[in-house]
Amino acid sequence: MPILLEMKNIHKVYPNGTAANRGVDLTVHEGEIHALVGENGAGKSTLMKILFGLEAPTDGTIEYKGHAVTFDGPRDAIKQGMGMVHQHFMLAPSLTVSENIVLGDEPKRGPFSLLRDRTKEFKDVEHLIKTYGLKVNMQAKVESIPVGQKQRVEILKVLYRGAKLIILDEPTAVLTPQETDELFDSIKALVSEGHTIIFITHKLREVMEISNRITVLRAGKSIATLNTKETNQEEISRLMVGRDVLFRVDKIPAEPKDxxxxxxxxxxxxxxxxxxxxxxxxxxxxxxxxxxxxxxxxxxxxxxxxxxxxxxxxxxxxxxxxxxxxxxxxxxxxxxxxxxxxxxxxxxxxxxxxxxxxxxxxxxxxxxxxxxxxxxxxxxxxxxxxxxxxxxxxxxxxxxxxxxxxxxxxxxxxxxxxxxxxxxxxxxxxxxxxxxxxxxxxxxxxxxxxxxxxxxxxxxxxxxxxxxxxxxxxxxxxxxxxxxxxxxxxxxxxxxxxxxxxxxxxxxxxxxxx
CATH class of the missing domain: 3.40.50.300 (P-loop containing nucleotide triphosphate hydrolases)
Incomplete structure (x- = not known):
């Protein structure tokens, strides 16, 4: 697969001297699901903020679709075909699903495009829902839908804006196993339609299930990039933490009292x-x-x-x-x-x-x-x-x-x-x-x-x-x-x-x- 994104030797040092990224390299291939893992403070969020234009790197370069790019803000990243679904949903509860998806980018009609084109809005949103299997009632108020459907609305928002590279930050944090399975089906549908996914998570079992390749960060540095089929949870955790990790909770049977x-x-x-x-x-x-x-x-x-x-x-x-x-x-x-x-x-x-x-x-x-x-x-x-x-x-x-x-x-x-x-x-x-x-x-x-x-x-x-x-x-x-x-x-x-x-x-x- 051709290379879609290269982040080379990314450094980020904040004014107080904290070094969040210290020479991180990340290469993402077109059409893959690339997992980004690491401990808290390893630099994952900072790296993605730099990619999405929310932070400026202290040093390093970003190449996207073969060209060097710099982003002054998220709007620049969105124009280049990037989208980010944050861990904490950014939805307006009192608005409908459809209104949330097009918010800030509503289709217009009439003289000087002064009128909102509801017909085109519903047609476009319905097309996205059918294309990617992200089933949700577009007329429902967001405050009334389950959390799994809110996740879908967030993904539909970035798809509506034309994102081809989608960053998913801890997307399964609040989902049931059934909702997680449905999300993974949707992610696979996105990839089959030509999208590329960067998947940030702490859940190594999900990394093994959904990703093609994995980049491990530790202490602000990129430690390794692995083919998922050639590794296991034990190796990934060892690279993340620097030691062996016990995945099960070791406990004796309870002896309840009063x-x-x-x-x-x-x-x-x-x-x-x-x-x-x-x-x-x-x-x-x-x-x-x-x-x-x-x-x-x-x-x-x-x-x-x-x-x-x-x-x-x-x-x-x-x-x-x-x-x-x-x-x-x-x-x-x-x-x-x-x-x-x-x-x-x-x-x-x-x-x-x-x-x-x-x-x-x-x-x-x-x-x-x-x-x-x-x-x-x-x-x-x-x-x-x-x-x-x-x-x-x-x-x-x-x-x-x-x-x-x-x-x-x-x-x-x-x-x-x-x-x-x-x-x-x-x-x-x-x-x-x-x-x-x-x-x-x-x-x-x-x-x-x-x-x-x-x-x-x-x-x-x-x-x-x-x-x-x-x-x-x-x-x-x-x-x-x-x-x-x-x-x-x-x-x-x-x-x-x-x-x-x-x-x-x-x-x-x-x-x-x-």
Missing amino acids: TVLSVRKLGALDDKGADALRGVSFDIRGGEVLGVAGVEGNGQTELVEVITGLRKATSGEVRYQNKDLLSASVAEIRRMKVGHVPEDRQTAGASLTSSIAENLILDHYRNPEFKWGPFINQKKVKQFAKIMMETFDVRAQSEETMAGALSGGNLQKVVVARELSKNPLLLIASQPTRGVDIGAIEFIHREIIKRRDGGAAVMVVSAELSEVMALSDRIIVLYDGEIVAVLDNTPDLTEQEIGYYMLGIKKQELEATR
């Missing part, structure tokens, strides 16, 4: 005032991990927020060590040795304008170990922060680095380090490894199981079904705000079986869920 958390007939509203939880009941015992599976938007967020005091319940009760949690404040709950890793680390998990050290003691700076009379003992705080940064492999210049300057994965490590350092009796971990590389995932999983084995009750909520299955002793499945299945995590339980409950195709009888 009930730590009891939830009964819980009801709650979402931010729009609609029912988000409807009669949810379950227990978590000390010494076990309860996994919560479900497509995002089916009540998981509201469940976690009610338990941790961030949202009011409309009915039911929540008892922790036989204490009423629904009447307790967030601060009171935090003082009860309840750990909470929130799903959104930026808005709920950390203070971006505070240092790493300050974030690590955010809610326990009053502890005697950090006090010097009425003042905070800064020396002790720095010592603690350095230990946590080393233990959890937080990569930054120092403990005084602002949290907002960290990569997403390193910020997640700070949040996890803070919550686990308290040795909680109840740990609520929502998306604990979202955006984190495989080496850090291995470590975080091991630490969660260590807390379980130490007698803590753990609830893990994750869009990664493989993560739920790897960590959990029991699994509840939420669909439309209700528990539709309670499953023992036995060896014969499959992701596909759970996926049927997640999509509402199957539902256990009410007595079984109790």
